[in-house]
Amino acid sequence: MRYVGDISSTDHYKIALYTWNGKYIVKVEAGLYEQTYKVSEMDFLGDEADIHKLFSDEAFLKTIFARFNQMHTDFQEAIERVETS
Template sequence: MRYIKEIPHPAFRVGLYVWNNKYLIKIEAGMYEQTYKISEMDVSSEDEVIRLVDETFLQRVNDRFAQMHEDFLNTIERHEFD
């Protein structure tokens, strides 16, 4: 996997990578991560991929991070360790 660049955002670490003929958008928040893969055949440039990372998309990503956190807390609660 080859790192291309970071996409600035105040709340997340957003990295753009290329691997196996795909662009990868990796978004990290704390201990959680989301990765989106886009075929190089579906876009014409890196700039086009970067434009996909708009505020509407990132709001949905944020909602998903909240759901991931809730899911993880719920499983910990179900499997309390002594």
């Protein structure tokens, strides 16, 4: 897997772009959690700028961050169940 560069980065999250085996791989990291998106390079005709646009779309980013919040909630609830059993 080849690191291409960051799409975005703040104190709270990082979005990094990679290429591997004919795919763009976008990793979105927030604290302990990570979401990975794999997209065929053919879907974007090898144009990295379109990947940057996709992962700058505010509506899409809101769903990504809502998913992180749900991941955190799910994880905390599982920990509580294990600790009380």
